[in-house]
Amino acid sequence: MDNSASFDAIVVGAGLGGLSVGAILAQKEGKKVLVLEREPGIGGRAHHFKGDLINAPQDYLGPLAASTGWLVRSEPDLQSIVDDRLLAGYSFELGMHDIVNGAHSRMCHILESLGVPVEIVPLKACGFWVDGELHELKRGSFPWMDRDTYTEMRTILAAMLRMSVDEVRKHYRESLADYVQARTQNPKVLEFFDILGAFTVGMNSARELSAGEFILITRMPMAAGLHFADGTLGQMGGESFMQIAHNLASIVTAAGGAVRTEQRVTGIRVVDGRATGVTIAGADGHTYDIASDLVVSNVPISLTIDRLLPSDVVPADFVKHVHGLRSSGAFTPIFGLRTSVVDIPGMLMAKVPIDDPALQDGIVLGYEAHSLFVDGKAPHGKEIIECWVGLDTFQLRELKDTGKVNLVADAVRDFLAAQHPGFADALEWALYPAFDFVVSVAPTPEQAWDAMLDPKCPGVDGLFFVGESVKNYGGFMDGVAYTALLTATAITGTDYLAILPPYQREL
Numbered sequence: 231m232d233n234s235a236s237f238d239a240i241v242v243g244a245g246l247g248g249l250s251v252g253a254i255l256a257q258k259e260g261k262k263v264l265v266l267e268r269e270p271g272i273g274g275r276a277h278h279f280k281g282d283l284i285n286a287p288q289d290y291l292g293p294l295a296a297s298t299g300w301l302v303r304s305e306p307d308l309q310s311i312v313d314d315r316l317l318a319g320y321s322f323e324l325g326m327h328d329i330v331n332g333a334h335s336r337m338c339h340i341l342e343s344l345g346v347p348v349e350i351v352p353l354k355a356c357g358f359w360v361d362g363e364l365h366e367l368k369r370g371s372f373p374w375m376d377r378d379t380y381t382e383m384r385t386i387l388a389a390m391l392r393m394s395v396d397e398v399r400k401h402y403r404e405s406l407a408d409y410v411q412a413r414t415q416n417p418k419v420l421e422f423f424d425i426l427g428a429f430t431v432g433m434n435s436a437r438e439l440s441a442g443e444f445i446l447i448t449r450m451p452m453a454a455g456l457h458f459a460d461g462t463l464g465q466m467g468g469e470s471f472m473q474i475a476h477n478l479a480s481i482v483t484a485a486g487g488a489v490r491t492e493q494r495v496t497g498i499r500v501v502d503g504r505a506t507g508v509t510i511a512g513a514d515g516h517t518y519d520i521a522s523d524l525v526v527s528n529v530p531i532s533l534t535i536d537r538l539l540p541s542d543v544v545p546a547d548f549v550k551h552v553h554g555l556r557s558s559g560a561f562t563p564i565f566g567l568r569t570s571v572v573d574i575p576g577m578l579m580a581k582v583p584i585d586d587p588a589l590q591d592g593i594v595l596g597y598e599a600h601s602l603f604v605d606g607k608a609p610h611g612k613e614i615i616e617c618w619v620g621l622d623t624f625q626l627r628e629l630k631d632t633g634k635v636n637l638v639a640d641a642v643r644d645f646l647a648a649q650h651p652g653f654a655d656a657l658e659w660a661l662y663p664a665f666d667f668v669v670s671v672a673p674t675p676e677q678a679w680d681a682m683l684d685p686k687c688p689g690v691d692g693l694f695f696v697g698e699s700v701k702n703y704g705g706f707m708d709g710v711a712y713t714a715l716l717t718a719t720a721i722t723g724t725d726y727l728a729i730l731p732p733y734q735r736e737l
């Protein structure tokens with residue numbers, strides 16, 4: 231490897247955020263960009279497993295750990311799953327992944343603008359469990375709601391859609407639960423917003439969500455012409471969401487730059503308040519420096535400050551603020567089944583009670599049988615179900631420390647077994663991974679938008695951040711795409727957010 235080559239910009243981390251900025255700088259600004267990635271592969275938390283390639287427990291546990299994940303338990307034990315080749319023919323995500331807003335997602339807009347689009351497989355339906363019964367959402371009516379309840383729900387939703395951005399801002403510091411309770415006491419409407427809120431924003435309860443964030447996110451798919459009854463989310467075949475990373479990397483290299491894996495950045499060098507390059511520990515353990523006066527960090531912000539920057543180059547109040555940010559995580563069980571037991575090709579949602587004071591809200595469970603509508607997710611005739619339970623990082627760690635995360639695992643498995651006849655008999659294997667970080671700044675009323683960071687690092691010229699702790703709304707990959715455009719704008723002065731339709735850049 232030629233370490234003497236010079237680069238116009240260095241991006242630390244080949245997650246979707248880092249690669250998006252790198253690709254924009256490379257193609258639109260003609261910069262020679264070097265992207266450095268610590269892991270053997272690119273894509274960061276957008277990681278896809280092919281069961282055929284899991285030949286040892288570490289092939290699964292390694293990528294999990296690299297993304298702040300751990301395996302709570304599995305059935306049978308992981309060594310037996312590997313030895314008996316139970317995962318052969320299945321493919322699945324690190325933990326359930328969907329692309330928010332499907333083919334209209336901000337990430338798709340970036341890829342289209344760079345000339346490397348991907349094919350999105352839309353979800354085709356959406357279902358709600360209410361009072362022990364599964365209802366498929368229909369346009370114009372929700373089957374479990376009587377006429378008055380439906381009208382009440384529609385009235386609240388319609389007011390959210392009509393609201394000016396200034397009005398939305400006023401509701402940013404209020405929880406979604408408080409917002410809805412001020413407008414109705416109807417338990418079915420409250421439950422609907424509780425479950426939808428948990429899904430749109432990815433946490434466990436409307437009490438924890440910013441109403442303003444929910445409003446902006448909920449109107450994005452509607453403005454794009456999508457409808458909840460049709461799913462509004464998307465999947466990808468083949469390499470799944472990692473394909474996005476490969477497409478972006480191809481743009482960087484096509485413009486004369488490079489994407490190098492197994493290159494762990496150990497420090498961002500700063501001289502007289504200016505970024506001057508990075509220090510790298512290569513795969514062979516050899517340490518070397520590369521100079522550039524433009525550095526973009528895609529590494530989680532607290533780690534950038536604690537591990538990569540010299541102490542005292544950034545203001546103390548900024549460090550304090552970053553250390554105070556609350557992240558949110560998820561518990562994402564995955565089940566492989568000998569036969570199919572689910573028949574709705576989309577996201578199914580349920581509120582599942584758990585009899586324990588540590589989980590007084592119960593859990594909001596979402597699950598999808600991807601093999602129903604995406605080729606190659608499970609061997610012919612078999613089924614894969616990926617599940618989502620969004621949990622605050624602190625709560626998740628507490629559940630881990632007390633062993634109560636197993637209660638959540640039991641609740642998910644028992645719910646599926648009770649509601650889908652044949653589930654227990656068809657179950658071939660189960661993995662129960664959990665993740666500390668799904669979004670690094672949880673969209674709580676205290677934090678959403680305002681607590682997030684500007685792209686430019688205070689105190690260090692030439693150093694920028696990209697990734698989900700940078701200002702965005704929408705969160706997840708879609709939020710990361712927003713941050714990439716905001717960061718590219720901050721670096722170059724060109725308004726890259728303009729590639730998005732107006733309803734995706736309301737703030």
Ligand SMILES: Cc1cc2nc3c(=O)[nH]c(=O)nc-3n(C[C@H](O)[C@H](O)[C@H](O)COP(=O)(O)OP(=O)(O)OC[C@H]3O[C@@H](n4cnc5c(N)ncnc54)[C@H](O)[C@@H]3O)c2cc1C
Binds near residue numbers: 246247274495528
């Ligand atoms: C279980 C789970 C489920 C999710 N589900 C969804 C979903 O359904 N829909 C959705 O839109 N999003 C989902 N997400 C979120 C989505 O995956 C992330 O928002 C997105 O991938 C984050 O991208 P990023 O670029 O900000 O960070 P990352 O992907 O974390 O990228 C950071 C990169 O930096 C690298 N790095 C770290 N330190 C160094 C170093 N010192 N030197 C060099 N490289 C380094 C890392 O290895 C990594 O590749 C999910 C996330 C998880 C964990």
